[in-house]
Amino acid sequence: AFLLKPNEDTRLDQRAMQLFTIISRFLSKRLQIETYQVLPISSKVGLIGWLEDTETMFELIRTERKKLSISMLAEMNCLNEKEKELIMKDVVSINEDKAVRKKQLSMRIYALKRMISQTRCDEIRNFLMETSINANNWVERRMTYTCSLAVTSIAGYLIGVGDRHLQNIMMKSKTAKIVHIDFGDCFEVLKKRNRWPEVVPFRLTRVLLNGLEVTQVDGTFRKRCEEVMAVMRENGEVISELLETFIYDPLINCEKIFGDPKEIIGRIKDKLNGNDFSTEKPLNVEQQIDCLIKDATDIKNLAVMFSGWNPWF
Numbered sequence: 001a002f003l004l005k006p007n008e009d010t011r012l013d014q015r016a017m018q019l020f021t022i023i024s025r026f027l028s029k030r031l032q033i034e035t036y037q038v039l040p041i042s043s044k045v046g047l048i049g050w051l052e053d054t055e056t057m058f059e060l061i062r063t064e065r066k067k068l069s070i071s072m073l074a075e076m077n078c079l080n081e082k083e084k085e086l087i088m089k090d091v092v093s094i095n096e097d098k099a100v101r102k103k104q105l106s107m108r109i110y111a112l113k114r115m116i117s118q119t120r121c122d123e124i125r126n127f128l129m130e131t132s133i134n135a136n137n138w139v140e141r142r143m144t145y146t147c148s149l150a151v152t153s154i155a156g157y158l159i160g161v162g163d164r165h166l167q168n169i170m171m172k173s174k175t176a177k178i179v180h181i182d183f184g185d186c187f188e189v190l191k192k193r194n195r196w197p198e199v200v201p202f203r204l205t206r207v208l209l210n211g212l213e214v215t216q217v218d219g220t221f222r223k224r225c226e227e228v229m230a231v232m233r234e235n236g237e238v239i240s241e242l243l244e245t246f247i248y249d250p251l252i253n254c255e256k257i258f259g260d261p262k263e264i265i266g267r268i269k270d271k272l273n274g275n276d277f278s279t280e281k282p283l284n285v286e287q288q289i290d291c292l293i294k295d296a297t298d299i300k301n302l303a304v305m306f307s308g309w310n311p312w313f
Helices: 010-025 057-067 081-088 098-116 121-129 136-157 217-234 236-247 254-258 261-273 285-297
Strands: 002-006 038-040 045-049 054-056 169-172 178-180
Touching: 010 038, 010 045, 010 217, 010 236, 054 057, 054 236, 054 285, 057 169, 081 098, 121 136, 121 254, 136 178, 136 217, 136 261, 136 285, 169 254, 217 261, 217 285, 236 254, 254 261
Parallel strands: none
Antiparallel strands: 002 045, 038 045, 054 169, 169 178
């Protein structure tokens, strides 16, 4: 019933589950975040409740591609050796010449566009269609998928969860609900690192987009994101206080892991007040969500992501 997880502080996962539970109390039934038990044993070992009837997005994609004899390397195989090396290597340091950085970014964008053109990447859409009992079940499961993708994206953005590669996002096979795992990288810590800084607010790559309704982000997904953000703003004081107790917890020592606690709390409050973008005035909910979706889907941002994150999926 449990997974024994070594070499990681599962107290971070435990706090994330506590936060998601609190946020879910403020939301409608359809927007409840899927949580699981986390029992830390020490700072390096913990027990995590086993998630039944789930599989990672990576496994889902691999299974669907196998049916059509499409390789998981289909996108990568279109590149020549020089392009592969470019995609796999670090982005140029911010200390490098601007012209060099601009040229490398342009080359990475070109290579990524070529990779994306190789496949339709509609594995989630196919999975939802193939595994539904009837049309009503298909619509219901797609709605569950859309709502869970929206709420986990916005809640994850609030606490700055990174490392959202395809092994850390799961789907419940029966309901099609999205479940996130592994919260070791919070409070935008990966955004600050020198190698492979994560510049997207949450994962919203094409395989996830293609699983939505025909309007993709301009429909139910956007409305549910706005609903979640509005609710979090209304309950911002409670959420901020909960996160402060987490950040100042001496057992976790967040300052050593994530940096200045005051800076972290200030950033969270900015997100809850619409001050998270460089604008003259605070953004309203609709404007804030629009900025987040644009950042999450911007090819320039995806082009500088770590190759193991698989931004082409």
